Amino acid sequence: MSPNRTSGADNSAPSADTFVVLKFGGTSVSTLERWQTVAEILEATLAENKRPFVVCSALSGVSNQLEALAALAPTGDYAELIDQIKARHRALADAMAVDADAALGEYFEEMDRMALGASLTREVSPKLHARIMALGELMSTRLGVAYLQSRGASITWRDARTMLVASDEPHINMHRHYLSAACTCTPDPALRQDLANEPAKIVLTQGFIARDAQDDTVLLGRGGSDTSAAYFAAKLGAERLEIWTDVPGMFTSNPRDIASARLLYELDYDEAQELATMGGKVLHPRCIAPVREQQIPLHIRCTLRPELEGTRISSDTQDFGAQVKSISQKRGVTLISMDTLGMWQQVGFMADAFAVFKSHGFSIDLVATSQTNVTVSLDPMANALEAQSIERLLADLNQVCVARQIGPCAVVSLVGRNIRSILDELGPAFEVFDEQSIYLLSQAASDLNLTVVVDEDQAERLVRNLHAHLFNRRLSDALFGPTWNELFAEEPEEASAFPIWWRTRRAELLALADDAPAYVYSAESLEQSVAAIQSLDAVDRIFYAMKANPHPDILRLFEKAGLGFECVSPGEVERVRELFPKIDAARILYTPNFAPRADYDFGFAQAGYLTLDNLYPLEAWPELFRGREIIVRIDPGRGRGHHKHVRTAGPQSKFGVSPDEIDRLIAAADAVDCTVVGLHTHVGSGIRTPDTWAENALFLASLRAHFPKLRLLNLGGGLGVPEQAGQAPLDVAAVGALLGQVKAVHPDLELWLEPGRFMVAQAGVLLARVTQTKQKGDIQYIGIETGMNSLIRPALYGAHHEILNLTRLNEPAVQTAEVVGPICETGDVLGHARRLPKTVEGDLILINTVGAYGHAMSSNYNLRAPAREIFMQ
Numbered sequence: 030m031s032p033n034r035t036s037g038a039d040n041s042a043p044s045a046d047t048f049v050v051l052k053f054g055g056t057s058v059s060t061l062e063r064w065q066t067v068a069e070i071l072e073a074t075l076a077e078n079k080r081p082f083v084v085c086s087a088l089s090g091v092s093n094q095l096e097a098l099a100a101l102a103p104t105g106d107y108a109e110l111i112d113q114i115k116a117r118h119r120a121l122a123d124a125m126a127v128d129a130d131a132a133l134g135e136y137f138e139e140m141d142r143m144a145l146g147a148s149l150t151r152e153v154s155p156k157l158h159a160r161i162m163a164l165g166e167l168m169s170t171r172l173g174v175a176y177l178q179s180r181g182a183s184i185t186w187r188d189a190r191t192m193l194v195a196s197d198e199p200h201i202n203m204h205r206h207y208l209s210a211a212c213t214c215t216p217d218p219a220l221r222q223d224l225a226n227e228p229a230k231i232v233l234t235q236g237f238i239a240r241d242a243q244d245d246t247v248l249l250g251r252g253g254s255d256t257s258a259a260y261f262a263a264k265l266g267a268e269r270l271e272i273w274t275d276v277p278g279m280f281t282s283n284p285r286d287i288a289s290a291r292l293l294y295e296l297d298y299d300e301a302q303e304l305a306t307m308g309g310k311v312l313h314p315r316c317i318a319p320v321r322e323q324q325i326p327l328h329i330r331c332t333l334r335p336e337l338e339g340t341r342i343s344s345d346t347q348d349f350g351a352q353v354k355s356i357s358q359k360r361g362v363t364l365i366s367m368d369t370l371g372m373w374q375q376v377g378f379m380a381d382a383f384a385v386f387k388s389h390g391f392s393i394d395l396v397a398t399s400q401t402n403v404t405v406s407l408d409p410m411a412n413a414l415e416a417q418s419i420e421r422l423l424a425d426l427n428q429v430c431v432a433r434q435i436g437p438c439a440v441v442s443l444v445g446r447n448i449r450s451i452l453d454e455l456g457p458a459f460e461v462f463d464e465q466s467i468y469l470l471s472q473a474a475s476d477l478n479l480t481v482v483v484d485e486d487q488a489e490r491l492v493r494n495l496h497a498h499l500f501n502r503r504l505s506d507a508l509f510g511p512t513w514n515e516l517f518a519e520e521p522e523e524a525s526a527f528p529i530w531w532r533t534r535r536a537e538l539l540a541l542a543d544d545a546p547a548y549v550y551s552a553e554s555l556e557q558s559v560a561a562i563q564s565l566d567a568v569d570r571i572f573y574a575m576k577a578n579p580h581p582d583i584l585r586l587f588e589k590a591g592l593g594f595e596c597v598s599p600g601e602v603e604r605v606r607e608l609f610p611k612i613d614a615a616r617i618l619y620t621p622n623f624a625p626r627a628d629y630d631f632g633f634a635q636a637g638y639l640t641l642d643n644l645y646p647l648e649a650w651p652e653l654f655r656g657r658e659i660i661v662r663i664d665p666g667r668g669r670g671h672h673k674h675v676r677t678a679g680p681q682s683k684f685g686v687s688p689d690e691i692d693r694l695i696a697a698a699d700a701v702d703c704t705v706v707g708l709h710t711h712v713g714s715g716i717r718t719p720d721t722w723a724e725n726a727l728f729l730a731s732l733r734a735h736f737p738k739l740r741l742l743n744l745g746g747g748l749g750v751p752e753q754a755g756q757a758p759l760d761v762a763a764v765g766a767l768l769g770q771v772k773a774v775h776p777d778l779e780l781w782l783e784p785g786r787f788m789v790a791q792a793g794v795l796l797a798r799v800t801q802t803k804q805k806g807d808i809q810y811i812g813i814e815t816g817m818n819s820l821i822r823p824a825l826y827g828a829h830h831e832i833l834n835l836t837r838l839n840e841p842a843v844q845t846a847e848v849v850g851p852i853c854e855t856g857d858v859l860g861h862a863r864r865l866p867k868t869v870e871g872d873l874i875l876i877n878t879v880g881a882y883g884h885a886m887s888s889n890y891n892l893r894a895p896a897r898e899i900f901m902q
């Protein structure tokens with residue numbers, strides 16, 4: 030396939046030796062056990078008849094200690110730190126049965142000498158800094174060679190500085206020169222010949238260090254060992270470069286966040302570069318160019334699991350067609366949005382604006398433009414994003430446009446080749462953007478990535494949903510390997526991610542097996558939600574958004590606790606009236622949306638409060654509103670953008686009156702003597718960021734001057750609950766404290782909330798028996814007796830619900846399975862890639878946190894009755 034591939038190897042030596050460069054990172058060289066693995070890997074390479082050339086990092090953590098030493102040395106207060114560094118190395122030497130003083134004595138002395146020198150001159154120059162840092166690699170490699178020799182290996186130690194020379198860059202500052210140097214990567218036949226003549230079969234050297242033209246020690250930048258290894262591979266025309274690290278390769282997403290991330294067997298150089306740069310931390314971004322230039326394949330392997338194939342990066346990849354291969358996220362990004370009406374056709378606006386960024390020293394990452402707006406992102410890796418410097422930037426930008434800051438944001442990127450050609454296939458995956466505000470979308474000209482910028486607190490869910498859509502249902506093949514879970518999740522998982530009422534009532538639930546499929550609700554859990562929401566002292570009234578779950582016993586419990594009800598249809602109002610014939614109408618809040626005229630008549634008659642969420646009814650049917658008091662729903666999305674939850678797209682846009690329409694609203698209301706007594710906004714669902722409601726309140730309060738009779742602000746619902754392991758619950762106390770501050774500023778306004786999910790989600794579980802299991806390809810399926818007809822949220826929103834085998838709650842998870850229902854739809858999947866114990870027909874499965882929007886959204890689809898409901902005292 031690739032004619033260049035062996036060019037480096039052919040253009041030099043008479044020797045037929047073929048080199049393989051192997052790089053071992055910090056964790057791979059820190060213990061005796063890992064060094065034993067290294068020895069075995071080298072033996073296997075020799076057995077292939079190749080000559081191993083080995084590049085090692087310092088022991089893990091030692092570079093940080095040396096960095097600290099360089100900082101402390103001028104103070105003279107470094108003795109303890111030096112002792113620690115020596116002790117680390119002595120301990121490893123002891124474990125290896127290597128004489129530490131013989132191997133490391135000269136470096137220990139040098140360390141003492143350099144530190145003393147720095148304490149006398151009271152400074153560490155970049156030149157000295159580099160020499161101090163170099164000790165880490167020098168020591169680790171000395172130990173490694175001594176150990177491998179003691180095992181009888183034919184191995185020799187070389188000083189990397191005799192082989193790697195930094196390129197001379199004339200005007201570069203001293204810092205860069207010594208601490209972040211670069212080398213050339215052209216083949217070096219002399220070095221190759223020299224090493225080929227070496228009697229020992231294996232040569233071992235240091236990563237990270239090189240020399241300059243004056244023979245001074247220089248460093249290749251933090252993480253530079255990968256880069257060293259790539260330079261050596263290029264110089265030697267190696268057959269391949271192997272980077273041995275603590276993960277087995279690159280994955281479809283960061284496996285520490287998404288356990289169902291799959292190993293990628295193959296990537297081309299461009300894709301790997303994109304992934305390394307976009308936040309995948311497996312490879313140093315600078316190590317790819319040298320091997321790409323010489324067309325040397327790069328393998329990422331795992332020292333902990335040497336049997337795994339890992340990821341192979343080359344230009345010689347199979348043609349998998351257009352594919353998304355990975356999803357990455359980068360957090361802590363700030364956006365600057367610049368509005369200007371004058372920009373259209375105005376010469377030089379962009380140049381002026383960008384000059385301001387330059388003069389403030391900000392480097393811009395992504396850019397999106399429209400006729401009246403330019404939005405750019407500032408990468409935290411490349412910029413010091415302090416509040417003050419951003420304020421100064423904004424002040425200057427405001428001379429040429431209307432600039433504002435948005436953030437914290439996260440950049441989410443889909444990486445893969447020719448994504449442009451498969452946008453249509455990505456359609457379903459993009460449905461997850463429905464509920465998101467996307468600030469910026471960019472598609473790289475290289476066609477290697479598609480990138481969106483969203484609120485930081487939405488990124489995790491977005492990545493998870495996109496990942497589920499794009500990868501979970503894929504079979505393993507030549508491209509996609511096993512999941513991280515399958516590779517590493519050996520131990521039994523904690524049976525449930527969060528403490529939940531049903532743990533103590535498992536026996537009762539198991540006894541309900543014959544009633545399954547069934548939703549079971551816990552009164553005790555509902556009472557806990559009531560207590561939590563009523564702990565918000567600053568909130569004057571709470572209306573339960575009953576669409577989340579209108580079960581009569583749940584409504585009874587809430588009614589008794591004193592909550593009101595937020596209703597969105599005449600049916601809901603009627604249910605409340607039937608259950609509680611004597612209820613005070615003031616406890617009923619009615620919120621019709623695009624409802625027929627008759628609903629408004631009905632609402633004014635039956636409910637104490639009506640929320641108007643559109644100008645149409647007031648303008649088209651003014652007489653209905655004569656003399657009435659109303660609450661008006663405001664859509665913050667079209668305000669001047671001073672609000673964080675700007676929804677630029679999605680279903681939000683069908684709700685609410687725009688702030689631009691307030692004059693029209695007032696005129697129409699005044700005409701029929703209708704009074705606006707309240708303002709309302711509801712910005713989304715499942716939110717766990719505590720400042721959301723205080724921000725809503727401040728946004729609404731900013732409009733109060735228009736409404737002299739205003740007496741209440743309804744801040745909506747949307748309070749979230751954790752949905753899977755590791756998620757923090759909403760900090761209710763923080764919500765309360767922030768609302769308390771709002772209340773202090775606006776003591777005359779009542780604050781209302783209308784939570785749905787928060788009140789009921791955790792109180793409900795869905796029980797269903799296993800019907801069948803099957804293995805198809807390498808995907809395991811577990812079928813249960815009900816599916817999207819009972820719980821449509823996974824299919825509709827990509828919602829994640831924890832799934833457990835209640836029958837075998839304490840057995841270890843041994844399989845990864847798709848949990849599916851009996852409905853004739855491919856979308857009838859309740860959970861993707863779930864870890865479960867061995868599961869058989871008849872086991873009782875529990876799906877967690879389904880009290881909200883579970884049964885309420887169920888249907889008779891396929892003429893299968895949905896799960897029944899059981900209320901447990």
Ligand SMILES: *Cc1c(COP(=O)(O)O)cnc(C)c1O
Nearest residue numbers: 574711714746747748784785786
């Ligand atoms: C659905 C809805 C709610 C409740 O939302 P949750 O996310 O369940 O808290 C509150 N207010 C309005 C207007 C709604 O439409």
